[in-house]
Amino acid sequence: MEPTALKQRRVLALLALSGGMVSNDQLIEEIWEETPPKSAVTALQTYVLALRKRISDAGVDGKQVLVTHDGGYQIRLADGGLDADVFGEHVQTGHALVAARDFQSAVDAYRMAESLWRGGPFTDVSPGPLLSIEAARLEELRIGAIEGRVEAELRLGLHRSVVSELSALTAQHPLNEHLHAQYILALHRSGRRDQALAAYSRVRTSLRRELGVEPSPRLWHLQRDVLTAENLYIGANDELGGFPGGRKSA
Numbered sequence: 001m002e003p004t005a006l007k008q009r010r011v012l013a014l015l016a017l018s019g020g021m022v023s024n025d026q027l028i029e030e031i032w033e034e035t036p037p038k039s040a041v042t043a044l045q046t047y048v049l050a051l052r053k054r055i056s057d058a059g060v061d062g063k064q065v066l067v068t069h070d071g072g073y074q075i076r077l078a079d080g081g082l083d084a085d086v087f088g089e090h091v092q093t094g095h096a097l098v099a100a101r102d103f104q105s106a107v108d109a110y111r112m113a114e115s116l117w118r119g120g121p122f123t124d125v126s127p128g129p130l131l132s133i134e135a136a137r138l139e140e141l142r143i144g145a146i147e148g149r150v151e152a153e154l155r156l157g158l159h160r161s162v163v164s165e166l167s168a169l170t171a172q173h174p175l176n177e178h179l180h181a182q183y184i185l186a187l188h189r190s191g192r193r194d195q196a197l198a199a200y201s202r203v204r205t206s207l208r209r210e211l212g213v214e215p216s217p218r219l220w221h222l223q224r225d226v227l228t229a230e231n232l233y234i235g236a237n238d239e240l241g242g243f244p245g246g247r248k249s250a
Contacts, residue, residue, distance in 0.1 A: 007031045008047050009125045015066070015075040016082055017134055023072040030128040048073060083116045084138065090116075091145045094152070103152040110149030117142060143173065150182050159189035170199065174206040177219050184219075188226050196226050 010030050015022055028040045037043065052062030067074045090113035097106035121127075121135035121142075146169065150162050166183035173179055180203040187196035200223040204215050214220070 005047075005050075006126055007043075008051055010128055010131060011044070011047050012051055012075075013122060013125050013127070013131055014134075015073060016077070017084060017131075018074075021069045021072045021074045026130060027073070030130045033128050087113045087116045087145075088141070091141065091148065094145070094148050098148060098152055098155075101155075103155045106152040107149055107156070110145050110152065113145045114142075114149070143169075143176070143179075147178050147182070150179075154182060154185060157189075159186045162186050163190055163192075170203070174203065175210060177203065177207075177216055181219055181222055184222055184226065193226060193229070197223065200226070 011027055014027060014030050024041060024044060027044055028036045031044065031047075032040060048066060048068075052066050055062035055065050065076055067076060090109050094106045094109035094113065097103070097109055121138040122131055125131065127135050150166065153162050162182070163186045166179060166186055169179050170176070170183050180199060184196045184199050187193075187199060200215070200219070203219070207213050207215055215223075
């Protein structure tokens with residue numbers, strides 16, 4: 001079931017992601033933003049009926065899946081029915097495996113999470129105000145999964161294999177200090193010291209220009225260690241250190 005109308009897509013996406021009842025007011029705001037028509041409630045009912053029909057056409061009782069409540073609607077999905085939930089489960093598994101120092105299994109779990117993505121959040125929906133907030137949250141979770149997988153790969157000594165990916169990621173997220181720390185580390189351990197120092201200089205410039213701040217102590221210490229040619233190998237008993245929870249911005 002793939003509704004083609006923009007407004008139906010917004011309704012379906014918001015209901016699916018909420019996990020509970022979504023009020024008529026919230027759905028109307030998502031569909032029409034600041035300019036709802038006088039017939040908004042009636043039009044919303046029409047969209048819901050159309051979605052139920054498409055669900056029923058797929059062989060499932062639309063009324064059992066898309067349920068009417070007093071003042072709103074709810075979609076009831078079986079466990080595993082939403083990719084976002086499955087994604088989150090794989091990411092949590094990856095985190096747990098990293099904590100258990102089973103880095104190869106962690107990489108596998110993170111890759112399973114990443115495989116559920118096809119582009120960015122809601123690329124075929126054109127999100128309204130509420131879905132835009134949710135899209136930002138999901139994108140942050142996606143980047144966090146990538147960071148987790150790359151950290152596990154660094155723990156396995158796969159520095160050269162992640163350099164190209166981190167080059168692209170740091171260009172896309174110039175203020176994300178965690179990704180830059182991983183990139184600097186990967187470059188240095190790949191024998192590319194000058195490029196590692198250049199990467200530090202770029203993120204420092206971006207942070208000062210965009211946020212008016214210096215790099216965090218962790219990133220500064222990493223740059224100092226590169227300058228003094230310290231051994232920055234991250235092994236199975238070491239930590240990349242200090243970053244999740246540090247400053248970062250997509």
